[in-house]
Amino acid sequence: IFAAGIDLSSGSMVALLTMILAQMLKFIGIPLVFALPLIFIVGGLLGLVIGLLTAYGRIPSFITSLAALIAFRGLALTFNNGSPIFSLDPALEPIFYGKLIGIPLPFFYLIFFYALAAFIMNFTRLGREIYAVGGNPAAAVLTGINVRKVQTTTFVIAGLMTAVGAILMSARLNSGSPNYGQTLELQAIAAAVVGGASLAGGRGNILATLMGAMTIVIVQNGLNLNAAPSSIQNVVLGLIILMAVGIDMWRAELSTLISSFVKRFSSNKKATLKRNS
Structure with a gap:
């Protein structure tokens, strides 16, 4: 990747x-x-x-x-x-x-x-x-x-x-x-993308990939403890991959949206303080 x-x-x-x-x-x-x-x-x-x-x-x-x-x-x-x-x-x-x-x-x-x-x-x-x-x-x-x-x-x-x-x-x-190894490739991809690796290449961190793998394992163990069937586990794994890739692809848009929200919140707060004073 x-x-x-x-x-x-x-x-x-x-x-x-x-x-x-x-x-x-x-x-x-x-x-x-x-x-x-x-x-x-x-x-x-x-x-x-x-x-x-x-x-x-x-x-x-x-x-x-x-x-x-x-x-x-x-x-x-x-x-x-x-x-x-x-x-x-x-x-x-x-x-x-x-x-x-x-x-x-x-x-x-x-x-x-x-x-x-x-x-x-x-x-x-x-x-x-x-x-x-x-x-x-x-x-x-x-x-x-x-x-x-x-x-x-x-x-x-x-x-x-x-x-x-x-x-x-x-x-x-x-x-x-x-x-053996069924869906293992999906777990590996999920660990990488959850850890911040870009599917477009050129960006990623080994330690972050480890954190991504641990996240996947924790989610799977939680589902196992709650007796979730393997079909549900695969659905959750697919959603995790989709969310992680979506965040990666929309990184710039999300950054702009968050920045705009913070600026708007800050300006509204300043206006409120002015009115109160």
Whole structure:
């Protein structure tokens, strides 16, 4: 999103990667220490394919990632006749969902990956190039930035991070399923836009994205505590995305409206004080 692209394939990619991991551990017998790096490689390659089609094939990222969403879910269903694969490896859950000094390990993974993302976006050349490409691709070309390379790189990174999500999901449930990751792409987009990222690209903040993700989780937990069905949760998620994008698109108009209201209120208050005096 920071680079003015969008990836709708993350949920389906999670499902596909969990099934590939399950196949390797359960049926092929590949040790966990080798299976996990292979999942990262596959995730990166899947992201690379989407990136190449988008950047060098000049196909809009919405179309390439939408096609990937359908294709990846279909590929996931080809494994094990479309049925989930259970009891993968007893070491999976302790490695990824154990505790360190009494704190669950996912908390440390969260801090590590967000800190890494913040460092890349704020202190590296790649981060600056991503913002530049998202803000104005034509101007980025004039400054010597390889726009296509940057766009492709963002999808590779997205694939690698999706692999992390797939591994964590497999570890939590000790299984792989072609049904995992449904609506995950919408949650990711919602977290970004609620955190202030512009769908037009060029603007966004990693810490704000974390706040956006926490907001989505809090809303979902609140709905779960109130026994709201998944259909209602999807409606709420859609409304949140619509509101966040609307605020982003109408930012200038809202700013002008608020400024006008404040000035009018201030002038009315001054007039009232004059009459009273």
